[in-house]
Amino acid sequence: QVQLVQSGAEVKKPGASVKVSCKASGYTFTSYDINWVRQATGQGLEWMGWMNPNSGNTGYAQKFQGRVTMTRNTSISTAYMELSSLRSEDTAVYYCARATFNWFDPWGQGTLVTVSS
Amino acid sequence: DIQMTQSPSSLSASVGDRVTITCQASQDISNYLNWYQQKPGKAPKLLIYDASNLETGVPSRFSGSGSGTDFTFTISSLQPEDIATYYCQQYDNLSYTFGQGTKLEIK
Numbered sequence: 339q340v341q342l343v344q345s346g347a348e349v350k351k352p353g354a355s356v357k358v359s360c361k362a363s364g365y366t367f368t369s370y371d372i373n374w375v376r377q378a379t380g381q382g383l384e385w386m387g388w389m390n391p392n393s394g395n396t397g398y399a400q401k402f403q404g405r406v407t408m409t410r411n412t413s414i415s416t417a418y419m420e421l422s423s424l425r426s427e428d429t430a431v432y433y434c435a436r437a438t439f440n441w442f443d444p445w446g447q448g449t450l451v452t453v454s455s
Numbered sequence: 456d457i458q459m460t461q462s463p464s465s466l467s468a469s470v471g472d473r474v475t476i477t478c479q480a481s482q483d484i485s486n487y488l489n490w491y492q493q494k495p496g497k498a499p500k501l502l503i504y505d506a507s508n509l510e511t512g513v514p515s516r517f518s519g520s521g522s523g524t525d526f527t528f529t530i531s532s533l534q535p536e537d538i539a540t541y542y543c544q545q546y547d548n549l550s551y552t553f554g555q556g557t558k559l560e561i562k
Contacts, residue, residue, distance in 0.1 A: 373551070375499075383491075383499065383542055383553040397549045400456070433498055440546030441489040443510070445498035 340364040342372075342434050342446035349452045355422040358449045360434035367415035368392040371437040374408065374419045375445075376430040384430075388437065389417060424453045457481050457547050461554030467562045474530040476557045478543035481524075487546040488526045490519055493556075494539045502541075503528065535561060 345359040360372060374386040387398035389408035396408045407420045417434060432449045435442035458481040468474050478488065486506040491499040501510045503519035506526055516531045530537055538561055543554040 375553075382556045383493075383544075385544075385551040385553060388549070388551075399550070435499075439504075440487045440551075441501055441504040442491075442499070442544070443501040443504075445500075448498055 340436070340444055342436060342444060344432075344434060344446040344449045347450040347452070349454065350424050352425055352453055352455055354424050354453075355420055356424060356451050357418055357420040358432050358434075358451070360417045360419070360446050362415045362417070362436070365436075367410075368412055372408070372410070372417040373435050373437050373442060374406075375433045375435060375442070377433070377448075378427075378430040381430075386419070386432075391417060421451075424451075426453050429453045456550060457484060457545055457552055459543055459545055459552050459554040461543050461557060463557060464555060465558045465560070467560045468533050469562045470533055470535060472533045474533050474537075474559065476528040476541055476543075478521075478526045478528070478545075478554050479524055480526075480545055482547075483523050484545045484547055486522045488519075488521065489544045489546075490517075490528045491542045491544065492537075492539045493542065499542065533559075533561075 341363050343361045350356050368391045371388045373388045376384050389396045391410045410417045434446040460479045488506045490503040493499040502513050507519045518529050520527050540556045540558045542556050
């Protein structure tokens with residue numbers, strides 16, 4: 339079945355970077371965009387950006403431009419999201435999701451990133 | 456960027472009730488509007504895509520309608536397992552936005 343499996347929880351200090359992975363299985367990895375969405379505790383969903391695994395092309399939400407980088411390794415069907423210059427407000431669960439046309443399905447299980455000194 | 460206004464932010468209803476959530480876009484998005492259900496500690500789950508299409512395996516008590524700027528999500532007969540937070544999501548010009556969410560509780 340189509341599945342996205344993300345890397346485990348991370349604890350980072352302010353100013354550091356974090357890189358979250360998202361391994362795809364059950365479909366052709368290069369045929370669908372991967373999007374990243376985050377959710378702070380008790381808050382709503384916030385879209386961060388997309389990546390085309392075939393071309394490597396990316397598009398980022400304005401809020402994250404300059405701080406986020408989305409990449410992939412097609413040989414292992416894995417997408418990555420790296421967020422730099424972390425601050426406490428970046429503490430959240432980060433999700434990857436496959437985009438089919440304009441909707442997201444399925445989603446990864448989520449990765450908790452905690453930013454704390 | 457397109458803004459999505461979702462209402463209400465919370466809703467309390469009884470089992471068997473008809474429940475309606477609305478989402479308004481700040482500009483015309485055609486039918487590029489999707490609805491998700493999120494239960495505590497879980498990833499969101501797609502329920503409705505392109506405003507009115509029911510995702511495979513989703514119970515028929517869920518439905519969606521609308522186009523342009525105004526959209527509606529309906530649960531025809533609320534069940535205990537429907538307790539969750541619901542989000543709308545729009546797509547426009549390679550950018551996506553979610554509504555603020557509606558937390559649904561049982562009365």
